Amino acid sequence: MTQDHDIWQWQEPGKAWKSSGLYHITLKIPSREPLLGDLVIPDNDPTQAYIKHLPLGDALLLCLREFPNYHPEIQVLHYCLMPDHLHMIWYVRQAMPRSIRMVVSGFRSAAQKLGRAFSYYDEATFSSVAPTVSREKYQENTLRKQLGNDAYYALYPIFTEMPHIRPMGQRRQLPATLRYIDMNPQRLATKRLMPGFFRVQENIEIAGRIYSGVGNSDLLQAARYMPVHVRWTMIDEAIHGDDKRLKDYMDSCIAAAQNGAVMVSPFIHEKEREVLYSVLADGGKVIYLADNGFGEYYKPSDGIFDAVAHKQVLILSPWPYDPKKRQISRAECVALNQMAEEICSLSFIAPTGSREKY
Numbered sequence: 001m002t003q004d005h006d007i008w009q010w011q012e013p014g015k016a017w018k019s020s021g022l023y024h025i026t027l028k029i030p031s032r033e034p035l036l037g038d039l040v041i042p043d044n045d046p047t048q049a050y051i052k053h054l055p056l057g058d059a060l061l062l063c064l065r066e067f068p069n070y071h072p073e074i075q076v077l078h079y080c081l082m083p084d085h086l087h088m089i090w091y092v093r094q095a096m097p098r099s100i101r102m103v104v105s106g107f108r109s110a111a112q113k114l115g116r117a118f119s120y121y122d123e124a125t126f127s128s129v130a131p132t133v134s135r136e137k138y139q140e141n142t143l144r145k146q147l148g149n150d151a152y153y154a155l156y157p158i159f160t161e162m163p164h165i166r167p168m169g170q171r172r173q174l175p176a177t178l179r180y181i182d183m184n185p186q187r188l189a190t191k192r193l194m195p196g197f198f199r200v201q202e203n204i205e206i207a208g209r210i211y212s213g214v215g216n217s218d219l220l221q222a223a224r225y226m227p228v229h230v231r232w233t234m235i236d237e238a239i240h241g242d243d244k245r246l247k248d249y250m251d252s253c254i255a256a257a258q259n260g261a262v263m264v265s266p267f268i269h270e271k272e273r274e275v276l277y278s279v280l281a282d283g284g285k286v287i288y289l290a291d292n293g294f295g296e297y298y299k300p301s302d303g304i305f306d307a308v309a310h311k312q313v314l315i316l317s318p319w320p321y322d323p324k325k326r327q328i329s330r331a332e333c334v335a336l337n338q339m340a341e342e343i344c345s346l347s348f349i350a351p352t353g354s355r356e357k358y
Helices: 055-070 100-120 123-135 142-147 149-153 173-182 184-193 217-221 232-239 244-258 270-281 302-309 330-344
Strands: 021-028 037-040 050-053 074-081 085-092 164-168 201-206 209-215 225-227 262-265 285-289 313-317
Touching: 021 100, 021 173, 037 184, 050 055, 050 074, 055 074, 055 085, 055 100, 055 123, 074 173, 085 173, 100 123, 100 142, 100 164, 123 142, 142 149, 164 173, 173 184, 173 302, 184 302, 201 217, 209 217, 217 285, 217 313, 225 244, 225 330, 232 244, 244 262, 244 270, 262 270, 262 330, 270 285, 270 302, 285 330, 302 313
Parallel strands: 225 262, 262 285, 285 313
Antiparallel strands: 021 085, 021 164, 037 050, 074 085, 201 209, 209 313
C-alpha cells in the first residue's frame, strides 16, 4: 500500500457512511493504460463517440452486474466504461452493517482478481476464462489455488489504487452526475480531436505574475477586458429586498460581453457564476481564474468543458496543483479578484509563453 493510500480519507469526521444514499464511485487504472476499451470516433464527430469494450472491460462489467448478488442492499443505477476507468452510481437502499468503504474495497478486490488473471493469461485465453473469474465468489479463486499464493500475488493486479467514493448528499445531484458520466466518451473524443485547447500551457506571464492555463490563449490578445466582481454591498441590498443595483450590474456585465469584452473573474459567488453561464450561452469570451492548478489529467468542469472546446474560455491559475485542496480561502478569493483587476487594467496582454513584462 502506498503512502497516499495510508492517508486516504474514506469518510468525514463523525460519519460512518453506512446509511442509505447515492454514491458516485470511480475505479481507475492508475497507469492510465487503455486496457478496458478503445475510443471510437465515427467521422471524427465527438457527439457520436463510444467505447468499444475490450475483454478486461467486459469482464469488469460482468463482475459489476454480479456484485448485487452478494450485496442485495446495493443497486447499480448507472455506469460508464472508459478506456482506463469505470464510473458507477450505486444506490444503497438500506443501512448496511459495514461502511461503504468496506463494500467498495470488496469490489476492488474482485477487480484485482480480474487484473491478475488478465496479467497471467494471454488475450485469447483470458477472454474465455474471464466470465468464470468474474462470477467467482470472493472467497473462491481458482487461479490462486492453481499457482499458489506467492506466484499469484506476484501477478500485476492492474487496479492498484482504491476507488474514489463521492457521496451524493441530495437526489438533485443525480441528473447532473448522470450527464457527467454519459458525456465522458464525447469529452474524451473532443480532447483527442482538439488537444491544443486541453493541454496545460505553462509560464504565461501577465503583469509580473506567472500562470499556467488551459483553453484559448488567443484571449490574451483581446482589445478589451472587464472584471466580474459582485460586491457584498449589492448582495446585502438584495437580501434586504432591493436587488436593483445587483441586477443592473449583472446586466451590464452581460451587455459588455455581448459588445466584445472578455470577462475576467474567478466567478466565486453564485451571482458571478450566473453571469458566467449567461455570457457563455451567448457565445461570449471569458478568462476564468482558478484557485487550484492543473493536475496531469485535468479536465474542465461540466459547465465549462464545451465552452473551452468552442474557444470561448481560457482558464488561468497562479498556483500549482494541490490534489488535497477542497475549499477556497477568503485570502485566495481576495487575491484572485485582485489578479482579475490586474488583467483588466492592461490594454494588451503578452501571448502565451512570452517573458516580456507589461
